[in-house]
Amino acid sequence: MKILLIYPTDLISPDLLPHVGYAIYFRVNYPPTNLGYLASYLENAGHKVKILDCAVEKYNLDDIKQEIKHFNPDVVGITSNTQLIYGAMAIAKITKEINPNCLTIVGGSHVTYMAVESLAECPYIDVAVRGEGEETIYELLEKKREKWKDVRGITFRYNGKIIHNPDRGFIENLDEIPFPAYHLMPMKKYVAYGQLVDSWAHGQPFGGVLTSRGCPYNCAFCASKTLGKKWRIRSPENIIDEVRLLVDKYKRREIEFLDDSFTINEKRTEEICKLIKKEGLDISWFCSTRVDRFTKSMAHIMHNSGCHSVFFGIESGDQEILNFLNKGFDLERAEQSVKIAKKAGLNVITFFIIGTPLDTKDKIWKTINFAKKLKPTFALFNQLTPYPGTKIYEIAEEKNLFITKDWSKYITMSSPVIRIPGVTHEELKMFLKKANFSFYFTPSYFFTTLREIIVSKNTSKIIVDHIKMLVTSQY
Ligand code: B12
Numbered sequence: 401m402k403i404l405l406i407y408p409t410d411l412i413s414p415d416l417l418p419h420v421g422y423a424i425y426f427r428v429n430y431p432p433t434n435l436g437y438l439a440s441y442l443e444n445a446g447h448k449v450k451i452l453d454c455a456v457e458k459y460n461l462d463d464i465k466q467e468i469k470h471f472n473p474d475v476v477g478i479t480s481n482t483q484l485i486y487g488a489m490a491i492a493k494i495t496k497e498i499n500p501n502c503l504t505i506v507g508g509s510h511v512t513y514m515a516v517e518s519l520a521e522c523p524y525i526d527v528a529v530r531g532e533g534e535e536t537i538y539e540l541l542e543k544k545r546e547k548w549k550d551v552r553g554i555t556f557r558y559n560g561k562i563i564h565n566p567d568r569g570f571i572e573n574l575d576e577i578p579f580p581a582y583h584l585m586p587m588k589k590y591v592a593y594g595q596l597v598d599s600w601a602h603g604q605p606f607g608g609v610l611t612s613r614g615c616p617y618n619c620a621f622c623a624s625k626t627l628g629k630k631w632r633i634r635s636p637e638n639i640i641d642e643v644r645l646l647v648d649k650y651k652r653r654e655i656e657f658l659d660d661s662f663t664i665n666e667k668r669t670e671e672i673c674k675l676i677k678k679e680g681l682d683i684s685w686f687c688s689t690r691v692d693r694f695t696k697s698m699a700h701i702m703h704n705s706g707c708h709s710v711f712f713g714i715e716s717g718d719q720e721i722l723n724f725l726n727k728g729f730d731l732e733r734a735e736q737s738v739k740i741a742k743k744a745g746l747n748v749i750t751f752f753i754i755g756t757p758l759d760t761k762d763k764i765w766k767t768i769n770f771a772k773k774l775k776p777t778f779a780l781f782n783q784l785t786p787y788p789g790t791k792i793y794e795i796a797e798e799k800n801l802f803i804t805k806d807w808s809k810y811i812t813m814s815s816p817v818i819r820i821p822g823v824t825h826e827e828l829k830m831f832l833k834k835a836n837f838s839f840y841f842t843p844s845y846f847f848t849t850l851r852e853i854i855v856s857k858n859t860s861k862i863i864v865d866h867i868k869m870l871v872t873s874q875y
């Protein structure tokens with residue numbers, strides 16, 4: 401079969417401009433890892449597959465139409481999170497307009513929890529694939545429509561009805577999954593920008609490697625359980641083989657380990673770092689993790705193997721809110737881990753949430769002040785956004801807190817989508833700006849950053865890139 405896999409267009413709204421940290425320090429064109437995995441699975445099964453990354457190509461619907469007409473696929477598979485779901489629906493619609501017989505499948509974190517609703521809202525989607533997609537799409541395409549009732553993990557149309565099959569389990573041995581089909585992606589376009597610190601590979605080819613799937617934690621706002629609650633890991637050797645492929649064949653120098661929490665297991669983390677060194681892989685890399693799964697010993701080994709930055713989800717400066725969000729650590733631990741990382745020479749990027757149902761103006765200031773006290777490299781402040789499938793979504797439903805279910809607004813970085821008792825909607829919007837202003841424009845932060853810009857080897861390139869980004873609003 402001919403299968404076209406599409407990542408919808410992702411034109412980030414100018415609302416994100418207040419996000420100073422992203423604007424100055426960090427901007428990456430990510431490859432669509434999920435479509436890469438699906439593509440290699442399907443190619444191995446003998447299908448002819450093409451990937452269309454409309455986010456990096458900046459394709460509009462007309463461009464996508466031309467691509468569909470040109471490739472003339474039997475199947476169009478679209479990935480979608482909550483924010484992109486209307487884009488996915490629009491692509492399903494034009495697909496059916498071009499060829500009503502082309503099968504349209506949507507997968508990803510939104511339809512995993514909103515499968516029936518999405519099919520009801522968009523008559524152009526034939527099937528929603530819930531959870532991990534590789535085995536499900538393979539089996540779906542092997543079977544005739546009459547047998548789809550036996551395919552676990554799908555929601556589909558049959559005889560005018562929407563049928564919701566039982567869930568599928570998860571793939572146990574991740575080493576058996578072939579590497580993402582990088583040969584089908586426009587690899588030259590995946591680049592990391594925004595280096596103020598010399599170790600950041602400004603303008604370098606970028607690669608993302610997923611070394612594990614699933615997260616055993618239960619943070620109330622997080623939609624990570626799409627890939628399960630069990631932490632499934634790849635072997636260090638298998639991971640290093642993929643890194644080597646990215647370095648040797650695709651000339652990547654900058655790698656992100658995409659895992660939800662890369663350092664859950666200390667021994668495994670250290671093994672991966674040691675292999676990077678032993679294999680002589682000339683990369684600089686970064687990852688996200690939890691403050692309570694981060695140690696002094698691993699921080700040094702990570703830094704020594706090329707790690708330049710860690711992202712920590714700290715979320716709040718108020719312990720009551722941390723407990724409400726079910727984060728499972730205390731403020732002291734957060735402080736300790738930030739210190740450890742900084743001492744080891746790592747940049748630290750911290751995430752914070754404002755607008756939880758327990759927030760008051762005082763508590764939000766506590767969070768902002770805590771962010772400042774930690775002195776991370778930069779901090780990202782987000783509005784609490786209840787994604788389907790999360791505990792917060794259930795709470796917001798139960799307490800009737802939703803202001804809107806226009807999913808295109810579920811981007812966390814601008815207007816809140818729920819109301820909370822302690823702070824008004826307008827005040828919450830304002831707090832996001834105040835948080836950024838207060839964090840970035842303290843004299844010490846401002847001058848440290850300025851000094852970094854001046855000493856950076858890439859200053860002129862960075863300035864030109866930022867002016868370009870500002871002019872085109874392409875953040
Ligand atoms: C890397 C990443 C990013 C990268 C995107 C990289 C890219 N081009 O893919 C960046 C940094 C840009 C990003 C941005 C955002 N992200 Co993000 N991101 C992730 C992260 C950490 C990993 C994604 C990944 O590669 N997963 C690995 C693949 C294998 O898993 P997968 O995507 O789920 O795909 C599998 C299945 O879902 C399914 N599947 C998926 N698509 C399809 C399509 C078909 C046809 C089929 C059959 C199956 C299928 O099969 C795949 C293989 O098994 C996830 C967390 C996570 N654990 O997944 C969050 C996550 C996807 N992001 C999330 C969010 C909220 C965001 C932001 C809104 C954050 C923000 N405030 O800006 C933005 C939105 C940007 C946008 N416009 O879409 C949420 C999504 C929640 C939701 N319901 O929407 C997640 C789940 C994080 C979380 N724990 O809550 N993100």
Ligand code: SF4
Binds near residue numbers: 615618661690
């Ligand atoms: S926020 Fe991080 S640790 Fe918490 S559930 Fe999500 S992925 Fe896991």
